[in-house]
Every structure is written in C-alpha cells, then in structure tokens.
Amino acid sequence: MVSLDDLEALRKIDEHGMLDFYMRWPEAIREALEMAEALDIPDELRTGEITIRYGRPELLAVAGMGGSIIGGDILSDVLWDELDVPIQVCRGYGLPAWVGPGALVVVVSYSGNTEETLVAFYEALRRGCMVIAITSGGYLAKLCTRTGVPLLSVPGGRATRMSFPYLFFPLLVFLERFELARGLRQRAERTAELLSSMAKELGPERPVEENEAKKLALELVGTVPLVYGFKWLRSVAYRLKTQFNENSKIPSFSNWFPAMNHHEIVGWEAGEAFLKVFSALLLRSRGEPPEIRRRIELTKEMALDKASKILEIWAKGSSKLEEAISALYIGDMVSIYLALTRGVDPYRTKSIEALKAGMAELRVAERVEKAVGELI
Numbered sequence: 187m188v189s190l191d192d193l194e195a196l197r198k199i200d201e202h203g204m205l206d207f208y209m210r211w212p213e214a215i216r217e218a219l220e221m222a223e224a225l226d227i228p229d230e231l232r233t234g235e236i237t238i239r240y241g242r243p244e245l246l247a248v249a250g251m252g253g254s255i256i257g258g259d260i261l262s263d264v265l266w267d268e269l270d271v272p273i274q275v276c277r278g279y280g281l282p283a284w285v286g287p288g289a290l291v292v293v294v295s296y297s298g299n300t301e302e303t304l305v306a307f308y309e310a311l312r313r314g315c316m317v318i319a320i321t322s323g324g325y326l327a328k329l330c331t332r333t334g335v336p337l338l339s340v341p342g343g344r345a346t347r348m349s350f351p352y353l354f355f356p357l358l359v360f361l362e363r364f365e366l367a368r369g370l371r372q373r374a375e376r377t378a379e380l381l382s383s384m385a386k387e388l389g390p391e392r393p394v395e396e397n398e399a400k401k402l403a404l405e406l407v408g409t410v411p412l413v414y415g416f417k418w419l420r421s422v423a424y425r426l427k428t429q430f431n432e433n434s435k436i437p438s439f440s441n442w443f444p445a446m447n448h449h450e451i452v453g454w455e456a457g458e459a460f461l462k463v464f465s466a467l468l469l470r471s472r473g474e475p476p477e478i479r480r481r482i483e484l485t486k487e488m489a490l491d492k493a494s495k496i497l498e499i500w501a502k503g504s505s506k507l508e509e510a511i512s513a514l515y516i517g518d519m520v521s522i523y524l525a526l527t528r529g530v531d532p533y534r535t536k537s538i539e540a541l542k543a544g545m546a547e548l549r550v551a552e553r554v555e556k557a558v559g560e561l562i
Contacts, residue, residue: 187407187527190400191393196526202533204433204522207348209385211515214351215378218340219371222356225338227318227363233311233333234562240316242365243290247315248357249276249306250294253346254320256428257294257354259421260514264506269366279305287314290364294353296346298324301550308554311335312561318360320353325551329558345533347432350514358507373507380503381515388519399516402467402497403523409465409494410436416443416478418506419469419513426467426517433521433532443481454489465495469513472500 188195196205231238246269248258255277262273274285279302285291291310295303298321307329310317317335321327322342330337340352358370386392388399395401411430415423420442430438441450454461468482490496499516501509525532 188529190390190397190403190523190527193390196390199526199529199531200522200533201531202345204345204348204532205390205526207344208515208519208522209389211351212378212382212385214349215355215374215381218352218355219359219374221338221340221352222359223363223371225318225336225356227336228334231334231336233335236311236314236562238287238311238314238316240290240364243271243316244288245272245274245285245290246361246366247274247276247281247285247289247291247310248294249281249291249303249310251277251300251302253350253428253432254294254296254300254303254353256421256425257350257357258292259424260354260510261357263418263421264510265361265367269361271366276306278302281306281309281313281315285310285313285315287316289315290318290360291315292318292320292357292360293326294320295324295326296322296340296342296349296353298322298326298328299551300326301545301548301554304329304551304554307335308557308561311558320356322349325555329555333558333562345432345535347429347518350518370507373505376505377503377508377511380508380512384502384512384515388516398499399519400523402499402516402520403527405495405497406465406467406520406524407527410463411438411465411467412493413438413440413467413469413517414442414446414482415440415469415513416471416474416482418510419471419501422510422514422517423469425514426469426521429518429521430524432535432538433518434524434528435530436524443478443485447481447485451485451489454492456492458492461492462494464493465497466490466493467517468496468498469517470498470500471509473506473509 258275293307320338361367413423423440427438427440502512
C-alpha cells in the first residue's frame with residue numbers, strides 16, 4: 187500500500203489534482219453562490235411559439251444524472267420539513283407527467299452532453315416549465331443559447347463529482363430568488379466557513395494520526411463499505427456509496443434508517459464468515475432524533491457487529507445543511523484516500539466512459555437538438 191503521508195507519491199497517483207481541488211471547495215462554494223445571484227432570470231421568456239412565465243413555482247424539479255443530480259437529493263432531504271412546495275428529483279429520460287407550467291425545472295448536466303438530461307430539458311421546454319440550466323458547456327449550453335433559457339455556466343474541465351459546489355449551492359440561491367425559502371444564503375456561507383477549517387484538518391499535509399479521513403480510509407481497505415444515513419444524511423450516504431464506486435473503484439452500497447430496519451437488517455442473519463467482507467460506515471449526528479439513535483444502536487448490537495468493521499462519521503455544524511455537507515466532505519476525502527493508498531487514480535472512470543461511447547451510436551443528443559429546433 188502507498189503511505190498516505192508520502193505527499194510525493196500521492197500527487198504522482200493523483201495526477202488530476204483531486205485532493206488539491208477539494209482543498210479549494212470553500213472558495214468554490216462562495217463563487218457558485220455569487221454566480222447564481224448574478225444570473226439573469228427574466229419575468230417572461232418567449233422562444234418560438236412557446237411563452238414561459240417565471241414566477242413563484244408550485245413545484246421544484248431538479249433533473250439530471252450521476253454526480254450532477256445528487257444535489258437535488260440532498261436539497262430535498264435537508265429542506266423536506268421546511269418548504270411549502272415539493273421537490274421532485276428527476277433521473278432518466280424525460281419528466282414525470284405532473285411536472286408542468288407551474289414547475290421550476292433546474293436541469294443539471296456538468297458536461298452538458300448527458301442524453302437523459304437533454305431529453306428532460308426538451309420536455310420542460312415543450313411543457314412551458316420555468317427552465318434554468320446549470321452546465322459547463324456541451325449541447326445543453328448550446329440549446330440554452332438558442333432558446334434563451336437562463337444558463338448558469340460553471341467552470342469545466344473537471345470530473346462532475348469534484349464540482350459538487352457549483353452544481354448544488356446555486357439551488358439554494360434559486361429557492362430564495364423564487365421566494366420559496368429564506369436564510370439559505372447565510373447557511374451556505376457558514377457551510378463554506380466550516381469547510382475551510384475542515385480542509386486543514388483533512389488535507390494531505392495532515393498526518394494519518396491527526397487526519398480523520400486518512401484513518402477511515404485505512405480502516406476500509408479490503409472491505410466492501412455499506413454506508414448508512416438517516417433523514418438529512420440519507421442522500422449523503424448514497425453520495426458516499428457512489429464515491430467509493432467512482433473514486434475508490436470498489437463495490438459499495440447504501441441504505442438509511444429506519445428503512446433498513448424493515449428489510450436489510452434480516453440479511454445480517456447470514457453467517458459471520460460470509461459477512462466479514464463488509465464494513466459498516468454510519469453517518470451520525472448529535473441532533474439525531476431519539477428514535478433514530480435507538481434504532482442505530484440496536485442495529486449495531488443485533489446485526490452490524492458481524493461486519494469486519496463498524497465505523498462512524500459524525501457530522502459537524504449547527505444546521506442540517508452544514509451537517510450534510512460536512513459529512514459528504516469527509517466521505518469524499520475518505521474515498522480519495524482509499525484510492526490513493528491502493529495506488530489507484532481516483533479520477534478516471536473507464537467503465538462509464540466506455541458505456542457513454544457505446545451509447546453515442548444512438549445519437550440522442552443530436553436528436554434532441556433537432557427536436558428543440560422544431561419546437562421553437
């Protein structure tokens with residue numbers, strides 16, 4: 187294994203600078219907030235025969251795939267008991283039938299070429315929804331330029347999952363701008379301040395014995411991580427599962443409390459020899475409701491004790507937003523360190539690139555571009 191305190195070796199493996207960029211996340215959050223506030227959103231947009239009126243929405247829909255859409259999940263988990271309109275997260279080709287002219291649809295594709303998301307953009311435009319796009323370029327940027335749809339253009343050239351600050355934090359600003367919430371900008375700024383201190387604690391210069399992320403990565407070596415969250419940490423657990431997949435290049439799975447107590451817990455009745463390949467990584471909060479805390483502790487005693495390891499990430503901060511993003515930040519760093527200690531480049535995702543190349547034969551993006559042209 188590669189020593190996580192050998193900075194020269196780490197940077198040689200991490201040739202795309204993922205660690206260095208994560209150290210700049212606080213600045214990226216602040217930049218994303220400013221960009222979203224400066225975005226010109228019209229009262230009315232006319233494109234061809236379509237007229238879109240931007241007002242207070244009855245529904246917020248966030249459409250995207252992969253690392254582009256996880257922000258919608260986290261937004262829904264953090265604010266589910268705060269907003270008076272529903273948040274619909276839309277994965278796949280198109281939009282649900284109930285997403286119509288009264289909906290604000292934020293279409294998110296970091297590359298701008300995600301075919302499922304381009305179809306969702308077309309559907310939102312066709313139905314007269316209040317559309318906003320977030321992308322670094324590609325077909326989506328081209329379609330926004332052609333139709334006049336408000337476009338938040340974010341810095342490109344990185345892996346989508348690295349660019350989470352640019353894809354998530356503008357959603358908070360849009361909620362305030364459309365008068366769906368208050369105080370989110372201040373919470374976001376406090377989150378950036380929290381991550382500034384965390385970056386120093388988790389950065390590559392901090393040695394293993396003083397670095398929570400490095401310690402956790404070493405504990406996870408040779409195991410399949412099962413990540414468990416709850417309520418406002420539910421989607422963070424899924425995010426970490428995908429980071430172990432993409433960054434660490436290992437299988438990983440996620441679930442959440444109390445749902446896992448109604449099915450998955452029974453799977454832990456298998457023999458201990460079978461279960462020792464798994465490690466349990468629990469996302470915890472000092473603000474856990476008592477019923478959730480009791481479920482977690484009982485599950486540790488009754489089931490997870492058969493795992494190779496039981497590990498915990500305790501969220502930091504004074505708000506659900508801070509806790510969610512702090513737990514996500516720690517977990518992302520763990521996944522990168524886990525890759526590096528195994529000598530694996532955390533950046534490349536060869537399987538995804540190969541699959542996209544195979545799907546390109548269907549020319550979905552070109553077909554959507556033609557359909558939008560016919561629509562307007």
